[in-house]
Amino acid sequence: PVVWLNGDEAVDTAALVGSHAGGERYEENDQFVSGVSKKTEIVRERWVDNPLSVAVREGATLVYNEFSRSDPAAHNVLLSVFEEGVLERPGKHGDDRTIDVHPEFRAILTSNDVEYAGVHEQQDALLDRFIGVHVDYYDDETEREIVAAHVDLSEDEIATVVDTTRALRDDLEIVVGTRAAITAAKGLTVFDGHAETDEDGEFDDETLANVFTDVLAPKMVGEKDGDIDDLRSRITETI
Structure with a gap:
C-alpha cells in the first residue's frame, strides 16, 4: 500500500x-427504575x-x-x-x-x-538519515517520446524541439526542463499547417527563438528589464 x-x-x-478534528458526544438516558432518570453524557475530542x-x-x-x-x-x-x-x-x-x-x-x-x-x-x-538518488534529465529518445505523447507533430518536428531544448539546457543558467519542451511544442502547433517552416519542412530559427523565448521568459520575472532581450539573443545564438 x-x-x-x-x-x-x-x-x-x-x-x-x-x-483533533471536532468532537464526539455520547448521551445515555437510564430510566430502568420507575420515576428515576439517570443521564450520562460523555464528550471527547475526535482524533x-x-x-x-x-x-x-x-x-x-x-x-x-x-x-x-x-x-x-x-x-x-x-x-x-x-x-x-x-x-x-x-x-x-x-x-x-x-x-x-x-x-x-x-x-x-x-x-x-x-x-x-x-x-x-x-x-x-x-x-543524514536519507539515501539520496540524483535523477538527471531524461535521455534524448525518452524526451522525444514524452513530447510526442502530448502534441501532434511529426517526428522531425519533435526532434527539432527536443534538440533545441537540450542545447538551451546546456547554454542557459536557468532550468530548461522537459516541461519546457512540451510547452514549446504545443506553442508551435498553433501555426496553421506549420507554415513557419523552412524549405526542408522544419521550423525556421526565428519561429523557434520566439516560441522558446515566450516559454522561458516567466523564469526571468523580477529580473532587469533588459534580461528578456538578453534571453532572446542567447536563444537565437544557440539555435
Whole structure:
C-alpha cells in the first residue's frame, strides 16, 4: 500500500501526523427504575490520523512528493521515525502519544534542487538519515517520446524541439526542463499547417527563438528589464 502526500508551505506537523478534528458526544438516558432518570453524557475530542501516522502504523510506503516545499520545522517529527522507529504525535496523550513504526514502513521523498523557487533547505539531521538518488534529465529518445505523447507533430518536428531544448539546457543558467519542451511544442502547433517552416519542412530559427523565448521568459520575472532581450539573443545564438 502507498500513502501519498504533497509538500506545501502550509504543511506542518499536524498535517503529517494528525490532529483533533471536532468532537464526539455520547448521551445515555437510564430510566430502568420507575420515576428515576439517570443521564450520562460523555464528550471527547475526535482524533484524525494524517498520512505519516497511517503509513507507519499500517506498514505502507509514504510517498512525500516535493517534501522540500514544506517548512523544515514540520519534519522534526520524522527524526525519531527514521532513527528510533517511533512516531511521536503531539496533541495525543498517554499510550496513544506514540506509534511503533511497522517493520514494513518505507518512505520515498522527492525534491527539486534548492535553487528552485519555493524550495526550503532542509536540516542536516534529517538529510543524514536519507539515501539520496540524483535523477538527471531524461535521455534524448525518452524526451522525444514524452513530447510526442502530448502534441501532434511529426517526428522531425519533435526532434527539432527536443534538440533545441537540450542545447538551451546546456547554454542557459536557468532550468530548461522537459516541461519546457512540451510547452514549446504545443506553442508551435498553433501555426496553421506549420507554415513557419523552412524549405526542408522544419521550423525556421526565428519561429523557434520566439516560441522558446515566450516559454522561458516567466523564469526571468523580477529580473532587469533588459534580461528578456538578453534571453532572446542567447536563444537565437544557440539555435
